[in-house]
Amino acid sequence: MKGIITWALVVSALSLPTLAQAALPAETQVYSAGFIDAAGPVAAAQFEHFQTIISLMLIVVVPIFILVPWVLWRYRRGGRGAYRPDWDFNWGNEAVLWGVPIVLIIILSSALWAHTHKYDPYRPLGNDPLDIEVVSLDWKFLFIYPQQGIATLDYLALEQDRPIRLKLTSGTVMQSFMIPQLAGQIYTMAGMTTQLNLLADQEGEYLGRNTQYNGDGFATQSFRTAVMPKSQFDNWVIHTQKNTQTLDLATYEALLKPSIEHVPRYYGTVDAGLFNRVLARFTAGHAHADSTPAEVSQIREHHHPQNNPKGAEQ
Amino acid sequence: MSWETIFGQLGWDSLVFTGAIKHPSASEFVAFGAGSIVVLGAVAVVVLLTVMRWWGPLWRDWLTSVDHKKIGIMYIVIALVMFLRALIEAGVMRSQQLAAYDSAGYLSADHFGQLFTTHGTIMIFFVAMPFITGLMNYVMPLQIGARDVSFPLLNAISLMLTAAGAGLIMVSLVVGEFSTGGWSGYPPFTGIEFSPGEGVDYWIWSVTLASIGSTLTGLNFAVTLYKKRCPGMDMFRMPLFCWTTLCTSILMIFAMAPLTVATIMLALDRYAGFHFFTNGDGGNMMNFANLFWLFGHPEVYILLLPALGVWSEVVSTFVGKRIYGYTSLVYATMCIAVLSFGVWLHHFFTMGQSANVNAIFGIATMIIGIPTGVKVYDWILTMFRGRIRITTPMLFHINFLLTFVLGGMTGILLANPTVDFQVHNSLFLIAHFHNMIIPGVLFGMFAAVQYWFPKAFGFRLHEGWGKAAFWSLAPGFLLAFFPLYWLGMNGAPRRTVMWADPAFYPWLALAMLGAVLLLVGTVFLLVQIGVSIRQRRQLAVPLGDPWDGRSLEWSIPSPPPAWNFAVVPQVDGRDAFTEAKKNGQAYRSPAAYSDIEMPCNSMVAPLIGIFTFTLSFALVWHIWWLVVVSFIVVWGVVIARSFVAQTNEIIPASRIEAEHEAFLAAARATPGVTRDLEMSPQNRGKAAPDRLGQPGQKRPDDVLESAI
Ligand code: HEM
C-alpha cells in the first residue's frame, strides 16, 4: 500500500515537466473538443440547453451553499441560535420545500419536452440533405455516400451549411457514433438502423469517434470530419470518384477483420445496396448477403418493427 | 481420463504468473503483482489463523453464526477488503491514463478493460452492496427492538453467496482473465462471438451469486420490518434508517430479479448457443440493455437510500434535536423508491427510440429530483435550531450536503436527452455517478462506521484520525472527479486506455492527485481502527450510549448481547430512547425476565457458500463433473437441513437477568457525561442531560426566533 502511494506521488510529480512539453501545438492532429466549441447549430443548442438548466438549477443549489454555512455557524454548539430540540415541523416550510422544487421541475420539464423534440436526432434539418450511410466496424468507421457513389474509411467529408442525414448500422458489436462539435451521439447496432441529422456551419476539421467500448482498439477509434464549402466538397467528390479502389462485398469482408487504422481509405466506386446487405447479414434465416435491398428492408421491418421507429421514410 | 475431463478448460497458461514469464511486459508484471498479492494474502491469512489457533473460533463464532450482528460485521469486512482492491485498481487506471498521453502507457488495452470492469463490478456488487447490507443487518433489528431478523439462517446464506461471488472475483486475479465488457456487460460484445474467453463467465457468475444473495436479503429484511417490530413501534415511529431499509429491501426484491434473468440469459447465449442477445439469428441486445437497467437504476437507489437513512440518524443525533419533517422524509423516501422503477431508459436515450419516449423518461427522471431536494432541505432544517457538534460523521454529512446537490444538478443535466446525447459515455457521466456514490454512499458508510462502531465493539474510534481521514477524503474526491466533468464536456470518452489531447493533461494530473488523497484517506481510516484498538481502554463505552443517542440501539450495552434486548422493549413514540432518558425511564430494571429462544449456529450457510463457489468456478472453466457434484451438494445441504429438528436453543432467564442487572447497575452507578466531554475518556457510554437547552437558559434572540 505504502509503495503504491509513494509511487503514485512520484508519478504526479513527474507529470509537471511533461506538461510544458505536452502544451506544444501539434499541427496535423485534430483534437477532441466538446459541445462547448460547437461548430453547428445542433451542438450549439445542446450547449445552450445545458447552460439554461444550470442557471435554473441554481435556484435550489445556491440557497444550500448559503444556508448550510449560516446554520452551521449560528447553531454550532456554543453558538447564538436558539435551541429547540423538539421543533420538527412547520406547514409553511413544508409548502416551500415541496412547492419550489415542483415548480422548478415543471419549468425544466417543459424545456426538456420542447428541446427533446426540437433536437431529436431523427428530425430532418432541412431540404435536400446529404445522405451518408455509416457502418461501424472494429475499430473504424465506414462512410458510404450513396448519391455520389463513393465511400471512405475513417474520414468524413461534409458540405458546409447543408443538412446531413446519417443512416447508421454496425457490422459488429454495438457502438456509439459521435462528432461532439456537431451533434450528439447515437448507437449503431447490427441488423438495425439508427439515424442522426446534423448540420455544420463552420468550416474546419473536427474529431468524431466511437464512445461505446468495443475492445482493444476502442481508445483510438476516431476519424477526421472535414467540413468544407460546397465547391470544395464537390471537388473532393470528383477527386474521390477517380479513385480506383472499389468497395464491394469482398472488400467489406476484409474490413470486418478487427484492425486499428491509422490512415483513411477512399473508394471511388461502391457496390449499390451494400449498406442493406450489411444489414441483411443479421436477419435470421431469411435474407443473406445476396438478397436484394427491397427484400431486406421488408424482412427487417417485419422482424424488428421497433428498431426503426421512423421507418416510414424508407 | 483426459485433462479436459478433469480440469475443463483450465490449463497452466491460465495462471496469471505464466503470462508474465512467457510475454514479459509492464502490463503482465502488474497482473503478476496483483496475482501475487492475492496468493500471498491468502497464505498470510491461513498462517495467521493456524499460528493463533483461530480456525476453531472463526468457524464456531463467526462463519456458522446466524446472529444478525455478526453477519453484519462480516459483510462489512468483505466490503472493506474488496474496497481496497477496487481502490488500488482505480489508482492504477488513473496512473495509466496519466502515463498514456499520446503513447500506450504501461498497461495493455485488454488489461485496462479488465481493470475498469473489475473496479466497477467490485465497487457496486462487492463494496457498496455488502456495506449497506452489513449495516442494515447490524442496525435495523436493534432499532426496531428485535432479537434477530425473521430468517436468520437465510441471512447467513445471503452472506455466504455474496462471499462466494467475492471469492470468485478474487480468484480471477490469479487464474484466467476477467471480462472487459464493463460493469454493465453489454452484449453482443460480451457474447461468445466477441468475448470467447472465460472473462465474461467470471463476471456472469460472480454477479449472479451476489444478485441472488441480495434478493434473499431484501425478502428477509422486508419481512423483518413488517413482522418483528417491538410492541408500540408503529411504522411511523420507526427511525428513518429503518424506513430507508424497508424501501431498499423492496427495491432489492423487485430489482435484482431482472439482473439475474439477464445474466442467466447471457449465460445461455454463451454456454448453450441461445440467441437472446446475439447479433442476428433473432437476438437483440436492446433487450439486455432494458433488463440490465431495469435493475441498474433501482440499484443506485438501493445503495443510496440506506445512506440517506444514515444521514438522518447522524444529523439528528449530533444536532441533539428531533429530525425535521419526519413524515415528509418518509414520503420522500417512498416516492424515490417507487419512481426509481420508472426511469431506466435514461441509460440509453441514445438507442434510437422516439423523442416522445425519451422525453417521458427524461421528465420521470427529473421528478425524482423533487423528493431528493426535499430531503436535503429537511436535513438543513434539522440542524436549524439545533446544537451542532462537528464530529467526524457530521463532517461527512456537511460534505455530503454540499457535494450531493452538485451531483444532483449534473443528474438533472443528464436527465435531459438533449444534453445526454453529448455527455453520455463520457467522463462527465463518470464524474456524475462518482459524485453521487462517493460523498453520498461511500462516505455515508464511513460515517456510519464512525457512528455505530462503538455500539458494535464497545469502544469509540479515535476522533483525530477520523478527522484526518475526512480532510484527506473530501478534497480527494473533489480533485479526483471534478476535473472529469470538464474533460467530459470537452469530448473525453470513458473507458479509454490512452488519449492524445495535450489540453487534458493537467486535468488528468489533478485527478491522479485526488486518487492519491483518496488512498491516503483510506489508509488513515485503517490507521484509525488500529490506533483505536490499541487505545480501546480509554475509548471504551461499555454502557452503550456514547453519543446521547435517540433510538433503541443505544439503550443496550456495547457490544450488545447475542439476544440484543434482555426484555423486548415497549415504545410509545419516536426517538424512544431520548424520551426514556427524559422521563427517567432509562436503565430501569424490568418487572420480570423470561427465557429467550435463539437460533443455533449452523454450518449450512458456509457449506452453501463453499459449494456455490466451486459450482461457479467449475462453470467458468467448464469442469462439468464439479458442476454436477457442487450442485448436488448445495441442494443436498438444503434438504439435510430440513431434517434438523433442533434449530433453536433456550437461554435461561437467570443468565439474562444476571448479565442485564450487572449492566443496569453499572449504568446507574456511572455519572453521565455532557456533550462537552463526548470525546474524552470520561465518556463511558452514558449521557447526562445536556445543560444547553434546559429551561432558564434562554437568550435574547430566543424570543425573536420563537416569533419566526
Ligand atoms: C474512491 C475512489 C474511486 C476512484 C479513484 C474511482 C475511479 C474510477 C475510474 C478511474 C474509473 C474509470 C473511468 C473511465 O471509464 O475512464 C471508474 C469507473 C467506475 N467506478 Fe470508480 N472510482 C472510485 C470509487 C468508486 C465507487 C465507490 C464506486 C461504486 C460504489 C465506483 C464505481 C465505478 C463504476 C461502476 C465504474 C464504471 C466501470 C465501467 O466503466 O464499467 N467507483 N472509477
Ligand SMILES: [Cu+2]
Ligand atoms: Cu439511472
